[in-house]
Amino acid sequence: MSHKLANSVEYVRGHLARRVWYAYIVRVVLCWAGIIFVSQILNILLFAVLRLDNPSSPFRNVNLLQSAILAGAVVNIIAVYVFVRWFFRHVDQRPVTELRMDLTAAMPVLLIGGIVCAAAMLGIVFTIEHLAGWIVIDEIVWPPTPELLSAAAGSLIQFISVGFLEEVRYRAYAYASGEGSVPRPMLILLTALAFALLHVQYDAFGPFAVISLSCIAVFYIASLHLFGSIWFGVGFHVMWDFAQVSLFGLAFASGEDSASLIDITQAGPPFFVGGEALIEAGFVYFMVFVLASAAVYAVIRGRARPA
Numbered sequence: 001m002s003h004k005l006a007n008s009v010e011y012v013r014g015h016l017a018r019r020v021w022y023a024y025i026v027r028v029v030l031c032w033a034g035i036i037f038v039s040q041i042l043n044i045l046l047f048a049v050l051r052l053d054n055p056s057s058p059f060r061n062v063n064l065l066q067s068a069i070l071a072g073a074v075v076n077i078i079a080v081y082v083f084v085r086w087f088f089r090h091v092d093q094r095p096v097t098e099l100r101m102d103l104t105a106a107m108p109v110l111l112i113g114g115i116v117c118a119a120a121m122l123g124i125v126f127t128i129e130h131l132a133g134w135i136v137i138d139e140i141v142w143p144p145t146p147e148l149l150s151a152a153a154g155s156l157i158q159f160i161s162v163g164f165l166e167e168v169r170y171r172a173y174a175y176a177s178g179e180g181s182v183p184r185p186m187l188i189l190l191t192a193l194a195f196a197l198l199h200v201q202y203d204a205f206g207p208f209a210v211i212s213l214s215c216i217a218v219f220y221i222a223s224l225h226l227f228g229s230i231w232f233g234v235g236f237h238v239m240w241d242f243a244q245v246s247l248f249g250l251a252f253a254s255g256e257d258s259a260s261l262i263d264i265t266q267a268g269p270p271f272f273v274g275g276e277a278l279i280e281a282g283f284v285y286f287m288v289f290v291l292a293s294a295a296v297y298a299v300i301r302g303r304a305r306p307a
């Protein structure tokens with residue numbers, strides 16, 4: 001009986017590892033389901049430890065609660081990292097180096113590079129919109145209040161987790177697993193559309209948002225090829241989300257009170273500046289990422305030319 005079971009498992013593994021489009025789709029679905037399962041189990045365990053429904057729980061203290069949530073996010077990141085590498089090795093049956101998520105000496109440099117680039121690009125967009133009269137700076141909260149720092153810390157924890165998980169799902173696993181199974185142009189299109197559809201819950205989501213978000217995904221993929229690693233994209237992703245919410249206030253398009261270092265009123269045309277919580281649906285952001293993607297592509301082409 002055990003021999004038949006082992007043969008059946010090997011038969012399934014052999015078919016799943018095939019580099020064909022239908023096996024690729026099944027692999028992605030199974031891997032993403034595994035990531036969700038791992039994350040949900042850890043979240044359940046975290047809330048069981050916190051016991052927030054208990055009035056005597058020490059984690060009702062905001063500082064302790066944020067520390068516990070940060071620790072939970074780190075554990076979640078490590079667990080997903082280990083799971084994806086295990087899945088790629090045993091289901092895709094390929095070397096884990098092809099995931100481009102190894103912990104190398106270059107990792108901190110790439111993370112910092114992504115953080116700096118995201119802050120610079122968002123700063124350029126902020127300046128453009130301000131000069132166009134689409135942003136009015138109401139207040140710069142300096143020095144930052146304890147409430148602002150607490151809100152920023154909570155946002156940073158959230159965006160570290162979101163940035164890592166999305167880059168692992170879409171750029172590390174889905175892209176690497178599809179290489180050799182799907183023609184590269186189709187692979188780029190599929191992973192870009194999947195990333196765009198992740199944002200379907202936002203009010204500003206629509207046909208142009210799909211195009212703009214797909215362009216952003218292309219930028220991440222181009223960076224993946226340029227650096228041979230997801231870590232630039234992780235740093236960029238985390239800082240891009242964090243800066244628009246907690247530094248520049250761009251995510252609060254309607255001008256209500258925001259937990260941001262720069263409190264603004266944004267009254268630009270939605271077509272150009274996007275919508276609340278989905279600024280990437282704006283034409284300004286689309287053009288910034290088109291130019292950024294073209295610049296990265298030009299560098300990659302330059303490297304490929306014979307000396």
